[in-house]
Amino acid sequence: MSWTIESSKLNQSDLLTNESLFFLGNGYLGVRGNFEEGYSEGDKSIRGTYINAFHDKVDIEYGEKLHGFPDTQEKLLNIMDAQSVQVWLDDERFSLFEGEVLDFQRKLRMDQGYSERIVHWRSPKGKEVNITFKRLVSFVNREVFVQEITVDPVKGVERIAIHSELEGDVSNFVDPDDPRVASGHAKRLAAGAVYETDGCHVAGAETHETKMSVCCSSKTFSDKENHDYESNIEGAKAQETYTFSGEEKITFTKRNVYMDSMRYGQNLEKKAVQLQGELADDRFEDFLEEQARYLNDFWKTSDILIDGDDDLQQGIRFNMYHLLQSVGKDPKSNIAAKGLSGEGYEGHYFWDTEIYMFPFFLMTNPEIAKNLLLHRHSLLDSARQRAKDIGHTRGALFPWRTITGGESSAFFPAGTAQYHINGDIAYSYIQYYMVSGDEDFFRNEMAEVLFETSRLWLEVGHFHNGQFRIDSVTGPDEYTCIVNNNYYTNVMAKNNLLWAGKIYDHLKKEDPERLTELMNDLEAEEEEIEMWKEAAEKMFLPYNEELKINEQDDTFLQKGKWDLDTTPKDKYPLLLNYHPLLLYRYQVCKQADTVLAHFLLEDFTDQDTIEHSYNYYEAVTTHDSSLSFCVFSIMASKLGQKEKAYDYFSKTSRLDIDNLHGNTKDGLHMANMGGTWMGIVYGFAGLRVKESNVHFSPYLPEQWGSLEFNIRYRNCLINLKLTEGKVVYTLVEGDAVRIFHMDSEISLDPGVPVEKRTSL
Amino acid sequence: MSWTIESSKLNQSDLLTNESLFFLGNGYLGVRGNFEEGYSEGDKSIRGTYINAFHDKVDIEYGEKLHGFPDTQEKLLNIMDAQSVQVWLDDERFSLFEGEVLDFQRKLRMDQGYSERIVHWRSPKGKEVNITFKRLVSFVNREVFVQEITVDPVKGVERIAIHSELEGDVSNFVDPDDPRVASGHAKRLAAGAVYETDGCHVAGAETHETKMSVCCSSKTFSDKENHDYESNIEGAKAQETYTFSGEEKITFTKRNVYMDSMRYGQNLEKKAVQLQGELADDRFEDFLEEQARYLNDFWKTSDILIDGDDDLQQGIRFNMYHLLQSVGKDPKSNIAAKGLSGEGYEGHYFWDTEIYMFPFFLMTNPEIAKNLLLHRHSLLDSARQRAKDIGHTRGALFPWRTITGGESSAFFPAGTAQYHINGDIAYSYIQYYMVSGDEDFFRNEMAEVLFETSRLWLEVGHFHNGQFRIDSVTGPDEYTCIVNNNYYTNVMAKNNLLWAGKIYDHLKKEDPERLTELMNDLEAEEEEIEMWKEAAEKMFLPYNEELKINEQDDTFLQKGKWDLDTTPKDKYPLLLNYHPLLLYRYQVCKQADTVLAHFLLEDFTDQDTIEHSYNYYEAVTTHDSSLSFCVFSIMASKLGQKEKAYDYFSKTSRLDIDNLHGNTKDGLHMANMGGTWMGIVYGFAGLRVKESNVHFSPYLPEQWGSLEFNIRYRNCLINLKLTEGKVVYTLVEGDAVRIFHMDSEISLDPGVPVEKRTSL
Structure with a gap:
């Protein structure tokens, strides 16, 4: 069972969660695991299809708007719905919520890359049928989402009708009560009229503000020539009905092709119809064959084998599979916090990419990893502009959350203030270089990004009493905002500055021409580089002599301690129950902060400090963020606290499958998924990438027979x-x-x- | 001229400014100085009439809303407009923007309490006329706004027509480009149909959310029996036209009575018509007589006489006059940041009341001062609820901005985080007690408010290494938000706690019955009081040995210094040109913070520290807030820096008259007006109120002959x-x-x- 995810649950809450768990995607296109035939009336469903980075801009409202607050936010859009297919047995419509469900299984097949629902059903009038729904989003033909429905009449069926729809007029999901879900701007897509051409139905739409367009051409097939056919178009909706005799099993195929103007330019609809032509008669099995081949290659390199715990084995594969389904593989896209599995966080890219998801790709699929870096590089001009908008004079400030570069964070204390994003991006560039040895990348994109981020650190920090200090920023821990000398930020900045200096020295010696070109392009002076080196050298890294720990920031240890023991369970996550000011006032962490810095850059401190810090911060961390467990697991491994390491690891690997955060319905926690992989490779196997080489300090958890x-x-x-x-x-x-x-x-x-x- | 404010300017910018400068009010009702006859097309005008505290609730929008962020904001509403009166000479309508203005004077008569416009005008067709517009908002009959228009034909006029309007359907002013002005929710009042009864026109309206109602009954009179009369009602608008022969001077009177449901309950319209009946034939001169008497009393006590500078003399009177016009004199109202002069800051009450405006009333009109304290006391239940909403377990947290008690601040770093509001309110209670010796107040309202605020300090702060520390708050300086141990906050909290302890001890000895009652009401324990005393004693007051100054907060002095010298003039105020994060990162103050604390509570530090602090903070303060100059003037006086004291004082006293902040159009800077008075009485005369007595250390500025x-x-x-x-x-x-x-x-x-x- 470790290659499949299964579910036969039909209650409201599980259905919503399963829509995310059973989503299918390929990094370009994502389709939530909604039921083709719909739900019972009144049930909530987040019906969604997304193209990575396909977005509109929406206004951000502020009660009080200050200078530099972004006016608009990018927002991933739900696009035309091709999922709907109803099955009729004579005058009865198939529904899992009516009649009698004699058997129901739902599977996500991670080895082959498709999902299916197998139903044995008795209608209210006593007719009996076996129905199978299969679907697949192709890794090889990224535009293709193909569905296959087979209906096998068992008893009393006279006619079988298949009713298929293409709905162009869709909206995004809104929930005014949850700050983690959008509360407005649901309708951002103007749908054109659906039409029929060359045997396809075609739906096109355009976004309100960004004026991007998207289209879907949908083509249906039946395996029986002998049937009635009817089609009907009303505005943005096409409906087709195939009617068969109820004597034998029928197979219905629906092949949907999605294209957007970011990748396919003009005349999308023509192109989407053309592709249908090229795909000729290819049906589900044809795509499945290619899909299985693709996945075979993927798993051959990427799989992790655990002997001794099927649940964890399943959880790990599930996480890697979904990372692959969500990661952008073209220059326009990255990997969103929820991947392509839902609308939470508006499809934005965060530091999650660099610190939590990039490592998996870096160590298994470096071409995908490189694409993530190139995508960030393509945002550099926006980041330069953002730095200016804030009031900086030079350098680049990457947005805390974004799709195409615009800062989309509406709450700066836990958004724009997280300047560490710059250091995180630099860190991923350095990691990539150390692993790949890609000199061309080093001279070009890496040099440019590290120079521009270094310049910003000089703008943000200042020298004071022989130290380089960075004030008024927020570290990873969002329960402690706007502080001075956040250890994480400072050490990441130090690393960034050090490497910028190294690049400079290297180019000066090895490629002075490129250096001159770069310095000219950036209008940078040589004195700046001296400053970077000095700032790196003198970077203040707060340390407490008494506790022998790195302080999270200048004043963290002087605050009162939150009493986690007496806080009722229903008050977690704290951010949903206390005003941020109250949280800021205490030693209480949403997630790993200094501990994360110790994982990423262990060489800037010593083992004792790492150990004391781990023990100290563990006691004040709620893990209210899904980015926390994996880091604590890795560091527990490092410190030989094996029981803890395993315990934290267990919580990461099944966080979504078991819906531990209660909001999997809004999309999967992609960073945690990457964290699961890290928990094994960085944690149990003790991998560290250093400038010289890769290092391992492995051990096998005692619960397992092998890894x-x-x-x-x-x-x-x-x-x-x-x-x-x-x-x-x-x-x-x-x-x-x-x-x-x-x-x-x-x-x-x-x-x-x-x-x-x-x-x- | 020091008893009048004059202007003959007609350009767009001055007109808007003058609408605020020439506003008339009585603490209940405020009417902006708009032109009766209107402006030329395309000119901007903020036409406004307000009743203190008459408001609606509007939604606050957030891009990202966290726990405890207020959902709604109270908003002072513009109410029905009775100002409009047009004058026609035959077929030509009088306008200052057409024809030829042969003479134009506009005056605010602060000794008598009215304003007038005197015009000598030649129409485009060459007709000539003298017109005078007088208006008065009565201090004696607070519901009454009376206008008198006299038209004296000089040449070629055959008929004079007076066209008067009552417009019930009005909106608030919006400006989406200025964060200090509302950007939405203009229309919050549902106007009923105007009707005529008992010789009055009556307009009623109701707010959308708070369901408060307001009405205006308007009655017109002419001094000539021989005239034509026509009246016309369309929906929420009434129009009347009086037509006279053009042979002689005519006088037209319009008497408007405003009432609201907060003060007058039900059946407002009936009551407003009834009052018109009671006022019988009283016209402008009748009200003026009472008005002059009232003001004579006011000035007899409150006036400040300066020999040697007419401009300052005028400025000082202007400021005191406007304080009197704006301050609420009933239990439902306080004094808004812009008084009743405009819509800036939504008519909210801030700490401005306690720290900047209350002292003037306290030392000249203690009954008005006491009303301000009682109004705050009436908000105590809301403040208790607010503390709970944040996540505190007990005590009261007064809202940073409010009308009836709900926190109306949408940006908590410079809003709710300013916990010092609690200390400010306690301070004003203590000041009042020291000046009045009002024992009844001491035992009741004062005890309750100081106990509840003390309880909150215990919630906010904590003991650490033998010190009581207060983390994650914002002091008065809004360019440095969310800091630990803001000196101002801590010292105000210390004072608050000390006095709460004193009250407890006093009651225990003198009135144990009242103490028991109070402790029971508050469900307070005796141990709490010990904690208050201990917290007061151990309050951490940051001090820097090297600079011999009180540090603004734990880390202020470690930050970089903003380079004020090289910052271009057009980059001020900084908040309109830099992201707050950038400002937080520097030693740069919007306004007096530690320096203000040294003024309010000089006995908690020593003279040397006060002097060094003054010099230090002066160099890093932009005075971008209008609350700053006056404090620096007072402290310069204290320190014998007389030139500076005078210079700062000059900037306070004429800040609005000379529109030094460029936004007087949105309303007058009331706190600065109070600050002007303080600059003289606390500054030049060196008044300090102490527990034992009042102290003076006076000197006469050398520019003046006497004071x-x-x-x-x-x-x-x-x-x-x-x-x-x-x-x-x-x-x-x-x-x-x-x-x-x-x-x-x-x-x-x-x-x-x-x-x-x-x-x-």
């Missing part, structure tokens, strides 16, 4: 297999590579396993 | 007259009183002047 996975490093694919007390490293692809195991360097040659003892 | 004013203290009226090098104290009312002059106690007996040398 096996691959990582890519410098054109090599390295396999690790952990069993009790030992690890075997095998170079699967590549000529030869040197890696570190527990601080000692080892050489791997192709196909020759190297066995090492693991830490206790 | 004379009165203050009320314990049922006494004391006159001070300063001339070069000396001061004469005279007890004008009361039996005998002891005061302090330059640290030495002196006794005053009725009518016996006591002369003293002043400081250099």
